Every structure is written in C-alpha cells, then in structure tokens.
Amino acid sequence: MTAEQGLTAPHLVTVARRAASAGPETRRRAALEVVDAVACMRLGASHPLVAQVADASSWQGSGAHPSFGSDGLGLEDAVRFDALACHVDELDSIEPASATVPAALVIPAALHVARCTGASGADLVDAVLAGYDVLTLVGRALGGPQAYGHGWWPSSTIGALGAATAAGMLLGLDDDQLAAALGLAAARTGGLLSDDELDAGHYLAAADATVSGLRAAMLARSGLRASATYLSGPASRAITSWTQAEEPAPGDGVRATLIKPFPCARPLQGFAAALLTDDVTLDRISSVVLELPGSLLRFVNSDVMVPDATRAAASAAHVLAAVRAGRAADARFFRAASLSGLAPVPPIELRPWSDAPAGSWGCRVRIREVTGAERILVAEPPVVAPDEVRAKAARILEDAGVSTRAATEVLDDLVNLSTRPTVRDLRLRQRLSGSGDD
Structure with missing residues (x-):
C-alpha cells in the first residue's frame, strides 16, 4: 500500500482502532511512555522558556484545567503548557523513523481529556497506542528525517494527527467523527524547520500542533467535518519528501519509540x-x-x-x-x-x-x-531500557523537587496504569507539586 492510498482519514481510523489489540508487553510499554512523559512535564514546567510563556498575558485565561506549572488555565492552554514542558528539556522520547516526539504530541492531550471524561487507565493506554500508531505512520510517510532537508519538522508538520487521534478515542468519537477529527487536524498541515536557530519557535510549534489536534477532536464531536484526503492528496503532492509508508502492526508506534537518557538534542x-x-x-x-x-x-x-x-x-x-x-x-x-x-x-x-x-x-x-x-x-544514541524508565523518571522528579515518597506513589500508579478504573483520581499535579487542585 502506498502512502497516497493508505493515508485517507478512514484508513487512519482503522489504524487507530486496531491499536487496542496490541499485546500486554506493548501495553506496558505504553504505560512507561506515560511515566516518562509525566516526569518530563513536571520538570519542564520550571524551564525558563515555559516560565516566559506562562507569564504572557494572553495565557492567563480562566478555567478548570490546572497544568503542572499554572492554575486556572483553559483546556487548550493547559494542554499547550504541558506539551511544551514535556519537550523543552529534550528528555522526552522520540521515534526516529518518523522523526517525531510522540510523548509530547500525544500524552498531554490524552491525559487532560482522560481526566475530564473520567476514562479508565486502560482507555488512556488505548488512546496512547492509537495516537502513536497514527502519528508515526504519517511521519514515516512524510519522510521522517529526510523531511528536514526539505524544510519540514515532522513533529509540528503532522503532530496534530496524533493528538486528534488520542483525544478523539477518549471522547468516544464514532468512526465518522474520528475521521472528521483527523481531516480537521490534517487541514493545518504545516510546520517549518528553521535553517538556523531553533529557539522558542521550534518548541512552541510542537505544542501548538498538540493543541490543534485536541481542537480538531472537540470540533468533530460537535459535528464539524473535513476532507478525508488532505494527506493522500494535496500533502503528498506538495511535500517533496513524501514517501511510501509501510502498514504498521498494532502498537508499532510505541514499540519503535525510544526514551532518551540525556537532556540534549x-x-x-x-x-x-x-x-x-x-x-x-x-x-x-x-x-x-x-x-x-x-x-x-x-x-x-x-x-x-x-x-x-x-x-x-x-x-x-x-x-x-x-x-x-x-x-x-x-x-x-x-x-x-x-x-x-x-x-x-x-x-x-x-x-x-x-x-x-x-x-x-x-x-x-x-x-x-x-x-x-x-x-x-x-x-549511536543510547536508549533507556524499559526496566530503567522508572529510575529515570524518579531521578527527574527528584531534580524537580518532588519528594521521594510522592514520586514513588505516583510512579507506582502510573506503572500499573492499565488496572486503574479511572485516571481522574490520579491527581498528578496535586501529588507532584504539593498544592492545587487536579
């Protein structure tokens, strides 16, 4: 199957739905992605760039969606804030073949929506698996690292698709609605890679892609529709690096994602x-x-x-x-x-x-x-092995000033995410910051 044939919105819905059939080991690996992302978000909330963004007056909205770094944000701003915090220290995971950072693009939106809907831990794992599978499939079709030479950064170019998939799954969208969400997310395909300094624009672009995906899912739930062929049609013609995408097996996106040990590019x-x-x-x-x-x-x-x-x-x-x-x-x-x-x-x-x-x-x-x-x-870049992810997360949380007891309790819960009847009682921000409602 070529990229042109396989990347219509209905086909991506099929990819998303079958992700839930991934085996137990892959599901445990997806939970570890959440473990790592939560630690990265908690530490990243104190990053100087995130603090600058939080201070911007346009971000001081009101709402019931506290983020790791600020109270009273609207849902979109809370997701943007956490997506930025997840990636800004360069400690978050990466999927090399698609050249995307799935954790920062998928997990912040998934966590916030799961909390709002009262989804189970297993539902959240399903959403992460689906978001990663769709995102990495499209990122590989975009050309992965080859896209850099043509001026595209896959994480911001097509990152909205991963967030839209995960959020849409947790919102309970039917197949037509999920296809609409993917069409709406694909409509904003863009995301340029700078020829010189990356700086704030680079990090904000990925966070904004996450928010665009969340918004696409919310709009699709309200009945909005979009073309199903943005990717198989205009994107494949306009983006020079477009290539053939191999059909993924359920959970391939998570299995191919690598967790980084060092806080550098x-x-x-x-x-x-x-x-x-x-x-x-x-x-x-x-x-x-x-x-x-x-x-x-x-x-x-x-x-x-x-x-x-x-x-x-x-x-x-x-x-x-x-x-x-x-x-x-x-x-x-x-x-x-x-x-x-x-x-x-x-x-x-x-x-x-x-x-x-x-x-x-x-x-x-x-x-x-x-x-x-x-x-x-x-x-070659080293990788944090699955049995070392928890230790990495504990170290990051310690660096963030979280007590050993609080970190241990939260990590226990996240490692066993699939068994939790609801993620609403995780109260991550409250337990990892010692203040505020979650």
Whole structure:
C-alpha cells in the first residue's frame, strides 16, 4: 500500500482502532511512555522558556484545567503548557523513523481529556497506542528525517494527527467523527524547520500542533467535518519528501519509540555516549571533530556562549562540559546556559558525516589528545531500557523537587496504569507539586 492510498482519514481510523489489540508487553510499554512523559512535564514546567510563556498575558485565561506549572488555565492552554514542558528539556522520547516526539504530541492531550471524561487507565493506554500508531505512520510517510532537508519538522508538520487521534478515542468519537477529527487536524498541515536557530519557535510549534489536534477532536464531536484526503492528496503532492509508508502492526508506534537518557538534542545523544566511554580521557582532549548525518546538523551548534537554555541543549560544547562535570543527565546544567567557572572547552568542529549509515542518528567523533594522539569513535544514541524508565523518571522528579515518597506513589500508579478504573483520581499535579487542585 502506498502512502497516497493508505493515508485517507478512514484508513487512519482503522489504524487507530486496531491499536487496542496490541499485546500486554506493548501495553506496558505504553504505560512507561506515560511515566516518562509525566516526569518530563513536571520538570519542564520550571524551564525558563515555559516560565516566559506562562507569564504572557494572553495565557492567563480562566478555567478548570490546572497544568503542572499554572492554575486556572483553559483546556487548550493547559494542554499547550504541558506539551511544551514535556519537550523543552529534550528528555522526552522520540521515534526516529518518523522523526517525531510522540510523548509530547500525544500524552498531554490524552491525559487532560482522560481526566475530564473520567476514562479508565486502560482507555488512556488505548488512546496512547492509537495516537502513536497514527502519528508515526504519517511521519514515516512524510519522510521522517529526510523531511528536514526539505524544510519540514515532522513533529509540528503532522503532530496534530496524533493528538486528534488520542483525544478523539477518549471522547468516544464514532468512526465518522474520528475521521472528521483527523481531516480537521490534517487541514493545518504545516510546520517549518528553521535553517538556523531553533529557539522558542521550534518548541512552541510542537505544542501548538498538540493543541490543534485536541481542537480538531472537540470540533468533530460537535459535528464539524473535513476532507478525508488532505494527506493522500494535496500533502503528498506538495511535500517533496513524501514517501511510501509501510502498514504498521498494532502498537508499532510505541514499540519503535525510544526514551532518551540525556537532556540534549537527539543528534548529540550519541556524542555524549561516546565521551562517556572508557576510551576517552576527558581532560586530555585538545580538539574534537563531530560528524553527524547532514540532515541533523541544523539541530545543533558548537557554541560556548549561548543566549538561553534551548541553545545550550543543542550545543556540543555544553554536552562535552556536562559530561566532564559528571552532569550529562542533569537538565539543570543545560538550563544554566553558562560554562562560567568551568575549565575551557576544547574547540569542536561540526562536519557532515558523509558515509553515515542510512537512517542513522549517530555520530563519528574524531578526538585529538594533547599528546597528538588521535582516536575515532562511532556511537549511536543510547536508549533507556524499559526496566530503567522508572529510575529515570524518579531521578527527574527528584531534580524537580518532588519528594521521594510522592514520586514513588505516583510512579507506582502510573506503572500499573492499565488496572486503574479511572485516571481522574490520579491527581498528578496535586501529588507532584504539593498544592492545587487536579
């Protein structure tokens, strides 16, 4: 089946519905995505960029939907706030083949809608599975990382489809309504990738895509309709990177999603791993050449002096400094956006990795030592294994100032999400912040 044939809204509804038939192990893996996303949202709520957004007067609406970082927001603003918080520290998960960040695009909307509707934990897991399957299928059809070279960022280009799917499932939309929601979400297909600085625009674009998907589901519930062929027709003609999409098996989106260990841009995760190997003596490095697949270079820089935390998380110099300081996994290091008081970072040159394996997100690192010796390391980004996700979440919550007792209780509940009769009593914000209604 080609992308043109398979990406009509009714077919995507079929993909979404059958996601619920994923096996028990995949369902447990989906619950771990929620575990990781909740921890990322809680920590991300205190990020400087999120604080700036929260301070904007246009966000100070009234409503009954508190977010992790602010009280009294309307539903759309609460979802936008949490989606932004989930991704802004670069700790959230990624699905490499579709080049999307499913957790930030799907889970904030799913959590808020599940809370509003009183859905069960199993319903929430179904919605996450469905949202991931639809999102990653369309992201792969868009070309995944190939889309970067054509100026598209898949997460913001088609991220609304994942949120619309998850929200629509939890709102109980029938097949026609869910198809309408997907059509409405596809109608806003866009999402450009900058040629230079990513900065706030990059992170806000993904959060806005999540809100667009939520809105599409809500509008479809109210009877609005849209074309079923935005993706199979105009999108496939207009987007140069459009390609054939393989039909996913139920739960493929979740199974293919990888959880990151370090709070830095995905293309730099392999660099951090290479520096952490026993072969590298950090204090003897005199210079570094970091080679990355060409399409990934626009996500990173080698700047020592950076204007803010988002640029620090994309800086190879800050990654090297974090590894050298023993803080490679500490988001607070990158948030400081300063290497003042630390030993000078050796020069780092960024180059395209011309013979990188197809589809690689890895790197080749050429290290010169003060003795003149050279070594070459090749590394793929490391992944947090399923049995390590809870420990990562606990560490992030500790960094966010959450007590060990509160974190343990919440993580117990989220790991066993599928057995909960309702998610309304999770009271995540209240239990993880110590204040406010949830």
